[in-house]
Amino acid sequence: MVTFDKVIPITSDETSFSGRSINDVRQDFPILARKVHGKPFVYLDSTASSQKPQAVIEAMSNYYQNYHANVHRGVYEVSEEATAAMEKAxxxxxxxxxxxxxxxxxxxxxTTESINLVAYSWGSANIGRDDLIILTGMEHHSNLVPWQxxxxxxxxxxxxxxxxDDGLLQLDIYAELLKQQPKLVACTQMSNVLGTINPVQEMIAQAHAAGALVLLDGAQSVPHLPVDVQALDVDFLCFSAHKMLGPTGIGVLYGKKALLEAMPPFMGGGDMIRTVQLREFTANDLPWKFEAGTPAxxxxxxxxxxxxxxxxxxxxxxxxHEREITAYALEKLQEVPDIKIYGPSADQRGGVVSFTLADIHPHDLASILDQEVxxxxxxxxxxxxxxxERYDLAATARASFYIYTVKEEIDILVKGLLKAQEIFHF
Structure with missing residues (x-):
């Protein structure tokens, strides 16, 4: 049964966000007022998907209530309003x-579709036999399987x-691989498992010097830290809305204009065309060339x-805020006996902590935390x-944080881990 109460209060009145307290920010997220198993809901899974503020929920509801129509092709007022709203976004x-x-x-x-778009469109046109693509050992499957x-x-x-061993890329080996003149480097800016924030500005410059393009998986970085594609000089950047307070079902591929213009369309259909004849077509301009069909x-x-x-x-x-929460989490979790934490120190990671606890399977641990606290x-x-496999593991438990995470929730997590040890008699 779903029940709602006040959002978990916090003891600090510290102002963190442009004059707003963390407690004030938390009030913007309706789901944080619910209870699960009779207990306040503590959400530590933002790396998988973030929660949504009321402003996002209301914006989407307002669209459906007041100006829903298909975009780009309608010449009536409501369609033009929908088109304007989408292009404004x-x-x-x-x-x-x-x-x-x-x-x-x-x-x-x-993000997954964005990476696949580059792999199929740019990759099929530019990658040939024996050409080298450099990846890393910490990639999400979405930035691994498309290249495979x-x-x-x-x-x-x-x-x-x-x-x-401490969760950092071995950049000396990266430098050696670049001597083989790769066509592409594809890597994550921030690991979804270890939280490692990679030195991508340096890596991009090195790759360009070696003649390679760079695709960044920004699924974890864009929601959590400032990302400037011009300062990075990155060729492609991929990320998703649902990890940065937005809805599921929409993501982004950013690319340098000349690269996107030279790439063939990814999918065929409506809106991605300028003209169509029975045996040929002319592709539309950017960005619609890659947006076949009715969009989200x-x-x-x-x-x-x-x-x-x-x-x-x-x-x-x-x-x-995330740096402070992560440092606090690493400190408090170290107090739990028999815990093993993976990844670098707080100053080199984002708001992600993966760990194992004694011989308790991570799935059992997650279930206990849900039920008990x-x-x-x-x-x-x-x-x-x-x-x-690199760490000889089948799985880990992972707690991840965002703008609405408070220290009291870390304390509740620690309480739950100690409870799990009691249940398993450790």
Missing amino acids: RVKVARFINARQSKQIIFTRN LLAQRTGARLEFVPVS IAEAVGFGAAIDYLKALDMQAVRQ GVAIRAGHHCAQPLM
Whole structure:
């Protein structure tokens, strides 16, 4: 049974977000007022998907109630309003990551589709037999399997930058791999398992010097820290709305304009064409060349509202809050006997902590935390099986944080872990 109460209060009145207290921010998230198993809901799974503020929910509801229509092709007022709202959201995304033009923002379903788009469109046109693609040992399956498929189709080679015991990329080996003149480097800016924030600005510059393009998986970084595509000089950046307060079902591919213009369409259908004849077609301009069919209009509207919300908080403040919460979590979790934490120190990671506890299976641990103290964490291989194998693990438990996470929730997590040890008689 779903019940609701006041959002968990916090003891600190510290102001963190552009004049707003953390407790004030938490009031914007309706789900944080519910209870599970009779206990306040503690959500520590934002790496998988973030919760949504009321502003996002209302923006999408307003679209459906007042100006729902298909976009781009209607000449009546409501369709024009929907088109304007969707394209305004595109502009907001472009400004959020400091893209030069909004036409460099391609709306997709999610990060996974964005990476696949590049692998099929750019990859099929530019990667051939024995060409080298450099990946890392900490990639999400979404930034691994598309390149495996491309290698199977083309005969390309895949090489990997290893991960050290403390969860950092071995950049000396990366430098050696670059001497083999790769065509592409594809890596995550922030690990979804270890929380490691990789030195991508340096890595991109090194890759370009070696003649390679760079695709960044920004699914974990764009929601949590300032990302400037021009300062990074990155060729492709992929991320999703649902991890940054927005709705599911919409993601982004950013690309340098010349690259996107040279790439063939990914899917065929309506809206991605300029003209169609029985045996041939002419592709549309950017960004619509890559957006076949009716797009996720309501989701784009919600995405725009999420970006407005994050910008009002200030991304530097978001990063600082998560740094403090993560440092606190690492300190408190170390007090739990028999816990093993994976990944680097707080100053080199984002708001993600993966761990194991004695011989308790992570799935059992997650179930106990849910039932006993109302804490939601993730358990499993986190779509990063090669990284699990690197540490000789089948799975880990993972707690992850965001703008609404408070220290009291970390304390409840620790209480739940100690309870699990009691249950398993450790």
